Amino acid sequence: MRWFSPIPLSVKLPLLAAAMMVLVGMVASQQVLRSLAQVQDARIQELARMHVEGLSVALGPLVLRHDHWEVYDTLDRATQGGEGRRMVLTAVADERGRVLAATDPKRVPMDSDIAALADDVVALDDLRVNEASPSLSLLAPLIYQGRTVGQIATVLDVADLLSERRRALFMLIMGNAIAIGLLSSVGFLAIRRMLQPVTTLTRHMTETQGEPHPIPASEIPRGDGELARLARIYNSMVGAVTAKAEAERRLAERERFVALGRLSSSLAHEINNPLGGLLNATDTIRSFADRPEVVRQSAELLDRGLRHMRDVTRATLDQNRIDPETRLLTAEDLEDVKLLIQPEISRLDLDLEWCVDCVALANHIIPAGPVRQIALNLLLNACAAAGPKGHVGLTVGSGRGCLDIRITNSGPAMPEAALVRLLGDGPLMPGGGVGLRLVRELARNLGGTIRHERETEVTRITVSLPIPSEARDAQE
Template sequence: MKPFAPMPLSIKLPLLAAAMMILVGAVASHQVLRSLARVQDARIQELAQMHVEGLSVALGPLVLRHDVWEVYDTLDRAAQGGEGRRMILTAVADDRGRVLAATDPRRVPMDSDIAELAGDAVALENLSVDGSRPVLSLLAPLIYQGRMVGQIATELDVSDLLTERRRAVLILIFGNAVAIGLLSLAGFVAMRTMLRPVTTLARQMTETQGEPHQIPIAEIPRGDGELARLAHTYNSMVDAVAAKAEAERRLAERERFVALGRLSSSLAHEINNPLGGLLNATDTIRAFADRPDVVRRSADLVERGLRHLRDVTRVTLDQNRIDTTDRDLGPDDFEDLKLLIQPEVSRHGLDLEWSVDLTGGAECKMPAGPVRQIVLNLLLNACAASGQSGRVGLRARSGVEQLTLQVTNTGPDMPQSALDRLLDDGPLLPGGGVGLRLVRELVKGLGGWIAHAHENGVTRITVGLPIVREAANAQE
């Protein structure tokens, strides 16, 4: 069946039907030819029996008297009759097998042995038109008054019967070929029509470049048949897939905004404290305008506060810009993340362990935006899980083939709903960590992997991201 595997179903089924019809036609033709052969055998046996019985009645007394001329005259008159045209040769012998007379004396001389003529002759009950010989030989006893007085040898011309059989074979072959061709064509058209919904379904599933589309209503069969139900079920599945994708997109957006809201709240505290110091410095400058040393110290304080606010604002803008994939990852990105996460660490009273080493991947090409988003979401989730006075850590290492990010935190292990969001692509359940599904989508988009472990009260989330070297890109 392998050579037929690439064929569409609308072609394989008509071919199968044609093969079955050929088989049925062959069996039926064989039965017809067998029936024709039986009819011809019965006809030739009946004709030969009538010939032998007629000659037995007419020649019996003549053979007993060995009246050669009367025997020959009887054979000659029999050869002039209707059945004589089929009996091309007849010879009569006495009880010793010596020929008394024959319709062709030159071929069968008188007083010759009849066995020489009947070398391949058969008995009356075995006479059969076998299809290979146009002349059949018959050897039958000459019975008169209940006893055998001689023998009759006859050759029968059956060429017309063979012609009739060959004509029947040609008619059967031609008729079967025409019938099979017409029925196969009709079956192909009918099968293509019936399987059109399946073809449409296959096209919708394979030619939409990963985004399934509904089957148009005009192409769905009418009624409540299997193909119609299949098409409606497919359309329902397309609606469900689209609804699921939209729900996941909205949930990812919501989680992103939740993370940004929490981050903004922490940054507000980070900005509010320097603002209080700046206002105090400006009041000091106004109050002690005549004292240069006080004004200078206050101005230095204002400058440090403004620089801090500038750095916080820059990092926030970099983190939330729309297009974050146009710049390669570098050590400054991790410094920005440290600045962003510091207010959340301070608010919870956590210890921050920070270790970044990108020297092994200095030539790597990796978009900064997705990596920053991955690390920030994992750190925010780690801060929330550690509680008060816990410990949060980041360890980033670039190797020859991948960048490894490991975020750790103390406290209880992640609940199953959070693990499902981080490690599985299944439907989202209520609950779970902030931004974990977004982390998974970003890691998958970069071709990376995620692993989770909880040992000795420490939860470790490890992310591996493949590195594309500049040299490799140049070779490509």
């Protein structure tokens, strides 16, 4: 049933309804045909019983006297009636089973064995219309005054009954096909119209491109049904997300300006104080250039002031520099990477496989910054290589004292230029980005290795990062 999953819901429901209608039609047709067969069997049995009973009354004395000509004449008159035309052949035998007369003497000669009339002779109560043969053979006792005086064999023509069954079957098939076709078409249109809000909601959720958009009011169903409420709830969520994003943007901007103001005032305060003294020193040097002692003292003052300003700028840089060595890798860092890569996954409709061993991360002391950059760069390249509706995967685990970060994609093989950037140390050729070479440099700075594999139409990049020696000693 895996092939059935990608089919849209607006097609699945009409197909299921049509399948149920076909099943119901088949069951109903079987019941109609079974009822028709029962009516036909009862009719043919009743006709055969009347035929046998009538002949028994008329032929009883003649059979006892073995009057061949009278028996033949009676059979001939019996076949002249309307229902008698169904009797293709009738033969009468005595108690020993020897034929006295038959409607077709050439086929059933006189004094022949009546059992040889047909191969599939059945009793009256077992008489059934069989699809395999257009005729039925009946063998019944000839009873006169309460005792059996002979036998009656009859071949009945049931071709018209079989034709009636075929016509009924054809009409049932045609009627069911027309009904199923019409109802399936109407059901498809009706269900598709009913599911239009769901399709619209799905489209808006999958085509967000990092920024969800509300459903227009013209596309929301009227009334207060479930689908209408669902669309309004989605619009409320989009509004809440937009408002939250705007609030976060304003808060971040405000914090940035506050931090910038604090930094500016701090720098102005720390630099402005010695700056006045430095300007006085330069004026003193200009005014008393002929006095070496004054120039020397002013130069020393300039040196101390400039050194102080240098210390201030260094302290400011150290306080605001992002040091990749200060924070260790945790599972939250990889969740941040997953969050950053999600817009690209949604835009290309990719299948993302994500497997992170949290125990392995807890046992490996590795800085977070370089690993985040490595994973993000490789995932971006994997998404671009996989293309729309492709497969991208990330697996993080441990093995042989290393943290293994494995990135896979189902796209074409990596070009030679990309492999040179990822695995080589030579100079880069003009053109192309620096992301793969950055991955190479970051992995090498951490003492790690990079492996490239290509098998079963899947490209696999594995970055193995060893545990730092001091961390290994601490674990031991």
